[in-house]
Amino acid sequence: MTASPPEAARGAAPKRQRGHERVAAILEAAGSLFLDKGYDAVTMTEIAASSGTAIGSLYRFFPSKETVADALLGTYVERLGAGLAALRARADALAPADLADALVDVMQELRARRGVALALVDARGLEASRHQVRETMLASLRGLLDAVLPALPPGRADPMALALLHVLKGVGQVPQGEPYERALLDEYRRLLRAYLLMG
């Protein structure tokens, strides 16, 4: 990606390379804008300008505004899915308090890696994608609960996953860089520990 002899792989590679960079730039710009102003308030023209892309090129990569949001959401689901899957793999060895911490860690990491898509989870007009994110997470959470809290009464897993999901959304929304960031994350840790232990 960097140290290549002067005129190395030309032709196809550069083009694709560029494409990838473009797409990345667009998604980054779009993510920031969505986060700042909300889905509806962001203009395709704005996204284009903000990512140094011509409007026509933007539409070459993403044939509609919704597509941009979907891609963002997709990335988010992927990362989130990966994080939760990793957790699941070691779930049997986790005490409830450990699960609480681990969940906060997963969300925190996502935020750090620009898990910007959170701005879109509440956006209207993206029903399909949003639903997918939601269901993916709920399924993962139910799985984790089954593994970590085997004594949980049958009917509890579903509402518990729902409540957990909402709390985790809060974790993901903790603003980065604010003075109370750390304190708030710790607070969420406590909340989740209490909930998973006693709930």
Added chain:
Amino acid sequence: MTASPPEAARGAAPKRQRGHERVAAILEAAGSLFLDKGYDAVTMTEIAASSGTAIGSLYRFFPSKETVADALLGTYVERLGAGLAALRARADALAPADLADALVDVMQELRARRGVALALVDARGLEASRHQVRETMLASLRGLLDAVLPALPPGRADPMALALLHVLKGVGQVPQGEPYERALLDEYRRLLRAYLLMG
């Protein structure tokens, strides 16, 4: 417009009365629409039609779309404030578990009484009003915590209020009429009890 000698004093009262009805009708209609479709997707024309108001009149009462949302948010803050103030009044007699239940009850009542404004709490472009709602609630929650959990370490009240606020938002968002509505509300009760007791 009727039979008024000079030009004033006469029709004033009835008109003012009507004005109140109109405003109420508008806010009700706007609330429902915002809840259904989201702030951006709702049209001023739609609000006017749906509330039986002429678009021109709508603009007499609310000089901009944002104003309508602000008013809705304002109503929300008022009701919420009233509910929390009532709670505060009897805070000294509340055990943590009681506070948990009481908070859920307050939110639930708001929802039942069309505390529709929740749809707007995440709407962008309403920063000012949103911030006010937020600060109002945070202050109330801090007060409640001080009263109910006197042993709370100094630095905890703020983040705890923040976390609480997020959870309560979740309570307010429980969809009405869904089969799992009851179960989810109970779940939030458990969560809050655990948090307030152990957190």
Added chain:
Amino acid sequence: MTASPPEAARGAAPKRQRGHERVAAILEAAGSLFLDKGYDAVTMTEIAASSGTAIGSLYRFFPSKETVADALLGTYVERLGAGLAALRARADALAPADLADALVDVMQELRARRGVALALVDARGLEASRHQVRETMLASLRGLLDAVLPALPPGRADPMALALLHVLKGVGQVPQGEPYERALLDEYRRLLRAYLLMG
């Protein structure tokens, strides 16, 4: 429409009146433009400007470009239908040569009264309306043929109506004001007479 006492019928009437004038102005402008440049090449903005209407108002009356064309086509069908119906009423008394002349007269009159819609009969993307115009005319023509040429063999009415339709389209397209206008119309008269007598 003109000589009305100073402040006569106000209120509703003026509004509707204006609406009618607007619609008329729009259709007139659109007709001219379509005729000049063809359906696709004409811009809604152009129609608006050319008819002294704001783009938003244009869309109040005609919610899409296609609607404008349809209205034009509709007017055309109406007028054409009326003309042919009138012909039909006296068809039994018509000799073939009379029918030829009468058909040319009908088309000529349409042209004079801005039967502009001809420009649209070949436009793509207006299939539905175009088809209607076509079928209306074909049915009328078949009726006329049955009445005026009772000896026509069964299978001939349909293709004859088709051929007639094409010729009449030509009549409707004779440019107005050209030096050869009269001569060409006479030529079409001859053609139709010959066809209806001998064909």
Added chain:
Amino acid sequence: MTASPPEAARGAAPKRQRGHERVAAILEAAGSLFLDKGYDAVTMTEIAASSGTAIGSLYRFFPSKETVADALLGTYVERLGAGLAALRARADALAPADLADALVDVMQELRARRGVALALVDARGLEASRHQVRETMLASLRGLLDAVLPALPPGRADPMALALLHVLKGVGQVPQGEPYERALLDEYRRLLRAYLLMG
């Protein structure tokens, strides 16, 4: 432009050959597309793809969309001209009824050989080319009329050519493959015979 030593001569011939093939492929593809969807609705990208040409190459051969249409129209004029010239050569031996049939035959043959350009004759924005087609045909038709109908009064040749042209356009537009194709062509034959004999 032909035998240049240095860098040409080599791949030139094959390439030129290829050029011809490319141009033919492009025109064929463009013709079909124009016929199917109309001039405006067809995309340059579409033409390129449909003819297996890169968009850049397409623009090397035809520097604009209009150019493509012009070329198509040109081909059409050529073929039509050839057909009418052939007719002209044996005009002295033709009776009016023969001319009628021969004209229909010429048009029919054009259609069969993808005389697709008919779709363009009414396309706007191609004024220049269209005019040329028109004038070419009118001149040919006048010549034929002079030869076949020597008794025609002086002033008649022009309008008669005009009317004839319109009818022939109709012949060229008879849809291929429709059940009534044959019947309609026969009908046009009758029409032309009647016109040329009695008109």
Added chain:
DNA sequence: AATGAATGAGCCTTCATTCAT
């Protein structure tokens, strides 16, 4: 000379807001 990614003017349409009646 070939390729196709990039460009941006311009299109259709919507909707918050104004203002003549």
Added chain:
DNA sequence: GATGAATGAAGGCTCATTCAT
């Protein structure tokens, strides 16, 4: 004051055309 027709800035998107590779 009410009313709703009128306004026009702005948005999402397309496509003819160019130009770096």
